[in-house]
Amino acid sequence: xxxRRNLASLIFxxxxxxxxxxxxxxxxxxxxxxxxxxxxxxxxxxxxAANLVTSVVLGYRGLDTLGELTILFVAATAAGxxxxxxxGGSTPPVRGGFILATAAELLFPFLILLGAYIIIHGHLSPGxxxxxxxxxxxxxxxxxxxxxGRLFSEDTGSLIESLAGVGFIAIGxxxxxxxxxxxxxxxxxxxxxGALLSAGTLPLLYLAVGLKVGSELASxxxxxxxxxxxxxxxx
Amino acid sequence: MTPDLLSHLFxxxxxxxxxxxxxxxxxxxxxxxxxxxxxxxxxxxxxxxxSVGYREGAxxxxxxxxxxxxxxxxxxxxxxxxxxxVIGVGVLGLALALALRLHQSEGTLWLPRLRRRAQSACSxxxxx
Amino acid sequence: MTQxxxxxxxxPLIAAFTLTPLRRCNPVxxxxxxxxxxxxxxxxxxxxxxxxxxxxxxxxxxxxxxxxLGIAFHLDLVGMSLVALAGVTLxxxxxxxxxxxxxxxxxYLLLLAGASGIALSADLFNLYVFFEVVAVASYGLVxxxxxxxxxxxxxxxxxxxxxxxxxxLLGIGLIYNLGGSLSLAHLxxxxxxxxxxxxxxxxxxxxxxxxIGLGVKAELFPANHWVPEVYGLSRPRVSxxxxxxxxxxxxxxxxxxxxxxxxxxxxxxxxxVTGLVTLLxxxxxxxxxxxxxxxLAFSSIGQLGLLAVAFSMGNEAGVAAxxxxxxxxxxxxxxxxxxAHNWRAPITALGGQxxxxxxxxxxxxLMVLSLMGIPxxxxxxxxxxLLKGVLTAPTLGMGWVVALILFTTLVEMIYFMxxxxxxxxxxxxxxxxxxxxxxxxxxxxxxxxxxxxTLGMGHVSTHLEQGAAQxxxxxxxxxxxxxxxxxxxxxxFQTHLQGTARQGGHP
Numbered sequence: 001x002x003x004r005r006n007l008a009s010l011i012f013x014x015x016x017x018x019x020x021x022x023x024x025x026x027x028x029x030x031x032x033x034x035x036x037x038x039x040x041x042x043x044x045x046x047x048x049a050a051n052l053v054t055s056v057v058l059g060y061r062g063l064d065t066l067g068e069l070t071i072l073f074v075a076a077t078a079a080g081x082x083x084x085x086x087x088g089g090s091t092p093p094v095r096g097g098f099i100l101a102t103a104a105e106l107l108f109p110f111l112i113l114l115g116a117y118i119i120i121h122g123h124l125s126p127g128x129x130x131x132x133x134x135x136x137x138x139x140x141x142x143x144x145x146x147x148x149g150r151l152f153s154e155d156t157g158s159l160i161e162s163l164a165g166v167g168f169i170a171i172g173x174x175x176x177x178x179x180x181x182x183x184x185x186x187x188x189x190x191x192x193x194g195a196l197l198s199a200g201t202l203p204l205l206y207l208a209v210g211l212k213v214g215s216e217l218a219s220x221x222x223x224x225x226x227x228x229x230x231x232x233x234x235x
Numbered sequence: 236m237t238p239d240l241l242s243h244l245f246x247x248x249x250x251x252x253x254x255x256x257x258x259x260x261x262x263x264x265x266x267x268x269x270x271x272x273x274x275x276x277x278x279x280x281x282x283x284x285x286s287v288g289y290r291e292g293a294x295x296x297x298x299x300x301x302x303x304x305x306x307x308x309x310x311x312x313x314x315x316x317x318x319x320x321v322i323g324v325g326v327l328g329l330a331l332a333l334a335l336r337l338h339q340s341e342g343t344l345w346l347p348r349l350r351r352r353a354q355s356a357c358s359x360x361x362x363x
Numbered sequence: 364m365t366q367x368x369x370x371x372x373x374x375p376l377i378a379a380f381t382l383t384p385l386r387r388c389n390p391v392x393x394x395x396x397x398x399x400x401x402x403x404x405x406x407x408x409x410x411x412x413x414x415x416x417x418x419x420x421x422x423x424x425x426x427x428x429x430x431x432l433g434i435a436f437h438l439d440l441v442g443m444s445l446v447a448l449a450g451v452t453l454x455x456x457x458x459x460x461x462x463x464x465x466x467x468x469x470x471y472l473l474l475l476a477g478a479s480g481i482a483l484s485a486d487l488f489n490l491y492v493f494f495e496v497v498a499v500a501s502y503g504l505v506x507x508x509x510x511x512x513x514x515x516x517x518x519x520x521x522x523x524x525x526x527x528x529x530x531x532l533l534g535i536g537l538i539y540n541l542g543g544s545l546s547l548a549h550l551x552x553x554x555x556x557x558x559x560x561x562x563x564x565x566x567x568x569x570x571x572x573x574x575i576g577l578g579v580k581a582e583l584f585p586a587n588h589w590v591p592e593v594y595g596l597s598r599p600r601v602s603x604x605x606x607x608x609x610x611x612x613x614x615x616x617x618x619x620x621x622x623x624x625x626x627x628x629x630x631x632x633x634x635x636v637t638g639l640v641t642l643l644x645x646x647x648x649x650x651x652x653x654x655x656x657x658x659l660a661f662s663s664i665g666q667l668g669l670l671a672v673a674f675s676m677g678n679e680a681g682v683a684a685x686x687x688x689x690x691x692x693x694x695x696x697x698x699x700x701x702x703a704h705n706w707r708a709p710i711t712a713l714g715g716q717x718x719x720x721x722x723x724x725x726x727x728x729l730m731v732l733s734l735m736g737i738p739x740x741x742x743x744x745x746x747x748x749l750l751k752g753v754l755t756a757p758t759l760g761m762g763w764v765v766a767l768i769l770f771t772t773l774v775e776m777i778y779f780m781x782x783x784x785x786x787x788x789x790x791x792x793x794x795x796x797x798x799x800x801x802x803x804x805x806x807x808x809x810x811x812x813x814x815x816x817t818l819g820m821g822h823v824s825t826h827l828e829q830g831a832a833q834x835x836x837x838x839x840x841x842x843x844x845x846x847x848x849x850x851x852x853x854x855x856f857q858t859h860l861q862g863t864a865r866q867g868g869h870p
Binding site: 021023024027035036038039042046059060061062063064066067068070071073075077078080081082121155158161162165166169172173175176180181182183184185 | 366369373376377379380381383384423424425427428431432433434465466467469470473476477480484486492493495499500502503507509512533537543544545549564565568572610616709866
Binding site for chain 1: 245246247249250251253254255257258262271283286288295296297298299301303307309310311312313314315317318322324325326328329331332333335336345
């Protein structure tokens, strides 16, 4: 019985896979999708950012990025709500011994530095607010894993989080009140292309994104890591 | 490896990831395995999206020393999967938080058992 | 003026972002800030609605980029009314009684921001992002009481919904691969030039994937297994929000996608069949339900199936009927779920409960009658218009659709009449008040809304027809959104796109 069911699901999966492969075949015909090519042609002039993906993420599709920040915020808020009401309080994380703890503390400033570098070079090279924010969150999570105590303060985190979110919207609204449209690029022609101080407001937007993502992920991980979980009985 | 085979590999790999992920999601009785399936599915979709923007012999759309490469891949799918990945992380984080608390209060993540408990709780509430 | 439309999304967002720190500074201000922001958002929506009603729909771009490079909003009657209705519904079901440190008000605000984005956005991926905002907020709302059972309901919803979103994203990727754009207007233009583009296997698969993905929240057939469980376990106002508001948002996305991109491709038949199957299965399951909450959950599935049928008709009468039925359902379902909270015993044990509170029970009867479609009530006009739409549909004038709608209406009448006769049976010894005290106000206001809708039917129907006409007006949509320089067929951009798209669609 079980075997027949497994066989049936195997056939189903393989069939589904084959169907999807045939659907996705079109993807390798490599016709130049014109909108993307137009962005490749105009993006540099529009935003002055060396990284065109950044000008799509924060410029052309900036509203998506705001939505995405919102989703992360909703998820962190909901997770905080779910985890916040622990009846027994959070059990202390497992202690990881002297070597791990010291290494984690040594690693902390370097990770923060790396994250900050990735965030502020987001308009020049691969990387940006999301990637850098994730590295910063990791910087706070590594000590927690190693058991050297928590460095992350939830109050400060939530304050940074809301300031960064409001900052992103405020930069967008500046353009709106200046007579333009929401999230229009400002000062995009100051500074030489490829220089750190270029691309107008894009690096500021990415800084807001990085701070928000960093503090949200860090608080999520801190809360998840703060709760012990016994080995499951059914696994 | 010829570029043709490479692009076939993209579609085969992404289709396989979606199919395996969906299978795991539907058939798993254990919550964490179902979440793993969900993650695989999202990875497959993201791989497909990024392969949509792939161009033969194209460079990343990034200017080096103020000069853009002649042929660049489509930047839009890259921006889209950046968004999709973050959404996936957020949903996964929330799902793990729910799973943790569920395990704390019910002592199990075995889905059929949870379903039975939910049904009996529903009818008990009704009788009260 | 219309540039301010973005504030409909931003106002609740800013409030939600700042609510947590604000709560630490001054809990009293934090408590009133949420509702105050919703009220101002609704007022802004109404102002913009009046503006649109006077001057016609308008497009709003962002970042100073034209379609198809950037994202744009399209402000029309239906979208803007939905924004206002979403605000009002959230206000009626606002969590007034939660403790001051609860995150629920934030989730409500975020849900509102997402709903506004869905109602207005004209970009496929942007719609997906806002839809995810709404989806994640709803997982949080279901889980909020934090007991094991509600956590399970939330996980169940999350698994279904996230898998659906992944499939929908796959569909969006396929559409981008075919049409090379994400803007609904631009894709519509591409489709108009190459009629076979979206009627290909890839095109229709993309539609089906999005239909399944959004069908999770729209409670459509293959993806609605979560409905009875989640509605049975979560709190009544959350069930009401999901059934009343969130499902309509998913349907609006499908409606826009269908009539901007997929006109005449056969996709409407897919939606029609899905709707009919959903309708039939939902009503038959409701017929067998033994508890009020279960009955309401299944009847909600049936109603949404009916909406899908209406929206697949593609004529003004059909879409207007769908809008009216959607409005009817949005007003009634949240109220009925509030009733079901106290009347949660098996229906057989509810004998004679109606006599204990005549007024509240009368309102309940009125709502149920409108759901069934009894003459002077909006539900009747909705079903009447729908039948008219089916009979005059260009290609789908099929008798069996009419027969199925009439049959399910009959089923609906039987199970609701059975419920009502039970409620008005012999006086019971143990009266159960139908509503908790804090539920009286929202139910009364929703009931007042229903009565107002009934009285103002003539007035509303012209607006509904106008809204339906705007939804079906493809060329107007494109003219407003796509800049003039891209509209001429001689334009290099377009001819090139057409050539390459054809090559991509049919290798």
